[in-house]
Amino acid sequence: MIDRRLIHNFDWGLLLIVVLLGAMGLTTIYSAVTADPPPAPQKVLFYKQMVWFAIGIIVMAASFSFSYRLLDRWAHPIYIACVLLLLGVVVFGKFAGGSRRWLVLGPVHLQPSELIKIAIVLVLAKYYSKGSDPLGFSLRDLLRPMLLTALPFALIVIQPDLGTAGLVVLIAVTMTLFVKAERRALILLVTSAAALVPVVWSLLKEYQKQRILTFLNPDQDPLGSGYHIIQSKIAIGSGMISGKGYLQGTQNALSFLPEEHTDFIFSVLAEEWGAVGSIALILLFLILILWGLSIAHSCRDPFGTILAVGITALLAWQVVINIGMTMGLMPVVGVPLPLISYGGSSTLTVAICIGLLMNISMRRFLVD
């Protein structure tokens, strides 16, 4: 069912932003993976990422080929499937780098905690779009969204992946604030959450407490994440205004940067392209996010509006957390930079997000 109006309404502007960001991402990944001194033939990661982008384009196209309104019906099955995948991680997950995050399916290492972010946005959009009292959602109304968020949150925390778990909560909170909740309910929730903190804290083991303290304040661990932060700051700062030049980053080349092609990719870009390049990237992200919000603004049904806001919030928080982390403004967490960081699951998640935004955008004038 190809409707000519759909093609007419296709969001070419969004596509352009995404293509520009994707190009910056691939360029930077190439620099990050080739800069290592030999023998570190990681160039293969660059080609892998090209493959992921190709798959991403197909996934994106698939995500706008059907009407997003169908997702209202599919939200729960999708959510359940993603939760089952997360459970699979708990049981069969591959252990790497101190946590259990990946499901190994043949040659593919799937990270279900990436996909669950979209699933949560879907179920919350579905629930919130059914409407509330004029005063907003009451505490009783909010119980269900809280449970829908808490289950995957718990499964991600035990991996443990504190960054993604926090991100999931941020997205859910953003959506809840957006749809308006009763003031009474919000006050009650905030106070009870604050009251629970010391209780949970007392239940934690000593090393878990230590890990959270370090997470909140990397200066406490100058030999671990604190060291990464200072090296990242040196990389970004040393780029100065015009940068050291492409493939000329010394911090990058000497492996001072941890996870340079995933979590700290922004530092590589900032070192090589300086303020010029990094401000351009941040502005592009800003345009992408405002674009997403304007799609929400022009959408005429609650489900589409809330869905667009949720997806945009997902992207926005990842950008803010990741770039903030590399500049020492945020705790060191494994949150990838959309369209820039290396990673299959992350690329596919972002592709779905963009595809859904396009979906909502091109159907804004259509009435089924």
Next chain:
Amino acid sequence: MERFLKPEEQDGYRPRIIGVMITVLVLFVALLLRLVYLQVVMGEEYYRLSMNNSIRLQTVDSPRGLILDRHGTKLAENRPSFDVNFTPKDAGDPGRVLTELSAHLQSPAEDLLAKVKHSRGLAAFKPVLLKQDIGRDVLAVVEARRVDLPGVSVQVRLRRNYLYGMNASHVIGYLGEVSLEELKSGDHPTLRSGDVIGKFGVERTFDDFLRGEPGGRQVEVNANGQVMRVLRTVSARPGRNVVLTVDRELQLRAEELLDGVAGAAVAVDPTNGHVLALASSPAFNQNTFVSGIASDAWESLISHPFRPLENKAIQGEYPPGSTFKIVTALAGLEEKAIDETTVFDCGGFLNYAGRDYRCWKKEGHGRVDIRRALAESCDVFFYRTGQRLGVDRLAWYAKAFGLGARTGIGLDQESRGLIPSSAWKKKRFGVAWQEGETLSVSIGQGYNLTTPLQMALLAAAVGNGGIRHRPLIMQRVETIEGEIVFQAEPQETGRLPISPRNLKMVQEGIWAAVNGERGTARRVHLPDIEIAGKTGTSQVIGRKDSGDDHIPPHLRPHAWFVCYAPAAAPKLAVSVVVENGEHGSSAAGPIAREMVKTYLRKVPDARRLAGDGVKVVVGGNG
């Protein structure tokens, strides 16, 4: 059915989208301001830092806690070791430097180059470990040539040193590099690959206490790798000292007595469960494990016929032989299968189901009661007692005494032993229990298996009036300043389900075994200390009806002896097993006796030791 926005809802959402946009703008302005601060305001400074690549991490080892005996004598400590490191980036011409260095270290330049090449995946500014623990002579040469050897540095690290090489090696255990599985388990969040962790014994069990927290420094270095300023320091926290319950003197004595045989000796304090000695023979030298054991040394340890790596005191499972008669006697009395007046006639064998079950004394003991039966270890008496009890009632008592289950000492790979029952046999072999097997089990043969530690604890409980204690190997944990971090309290795990009267009868029986005229353990008798004990000889192969004295050594029976002393108010309970030692009275008993002497007299009697057979002596009865 789709629901579309009513005007009032649009009015609700649209302003809020504007609100979200404003929030996003604020966040992004914060990012941009931070970026400008880093790249424009601080740019020069960060550029300088990045050009020197001058920030290094140096780790500072935290000393591992000491292991001390109950009197505070050091068993394991740390000593300095000088390790040669090489930082490729600071070397200028790595090939020349390594060639020169190889002459001093007496290792081929190719090996050194290979080590450096191998770790090139790491950044060039990270030091590569070339050689560990160079002697002081080599150290002097390397330090003197410092100027000609850029990039070479000597690091002082702490290495484990076991003060009594071969002694208490099974208790203390050893260290090794942390394995991938241990890292993956998530139990050691602070450990990184290459770190050292306790692998066996106390080093492993109390690793969390013993291991300190490493510290480190973030430093800025100049072009020659010299530290210009220290940016940040995290001080190391030394490990805690672990004070064991082991008495070093008694432990060393037990090991000396076991020298040359395969076996184990355990001594516990019956009043609180403190393990005073836990010896297993042959031992190994823990110091060979410190810098990674050589593969041929490892090979010879694991192929040794006497299994030196096994802690026989807790891992070794042996049929308890006649020492089990203590259990049969207590069970029989308590179940009223026998009593003080019960007398069985021993004619040297018991015929059951057409088969003769022999007593060790061919000519027979004649008419024996419970006390004589224990003192002279009459098999027929206990065959009859066992017949009246049945295997399941016997098994119930054995389990209630702590046999067939781990004692919970906390050292790794502790064995359970085995106490057979009719249900067990049905499950294990699918066939019904045979009454004849009850006879074997009653004298500690057959399927029964116990560890030396289990039997020492049983002797302790019999001696102290029936109180069972959890064995303690560690008394307390202290900081290096001596502040007590953890104190292990004696823990009662239960009581023997035996009336005082019946217990007393058995105590008198095993007292007579050592002190009576015809006791099987007369050799163990001491003039000044009253010992109560029981010998045991456990068959390696089934006891044949026709006696044959020419059995090859590895099929000879194991010798057992369990005892406590002083008999009236025991301060020490001992169990000894000598593999293939044949007779409890001659091979195991004297070892236990010497341990009692060492601990209770504190002055070893050299004359007696030399005059009496402490080593394996064939002959006597068990």
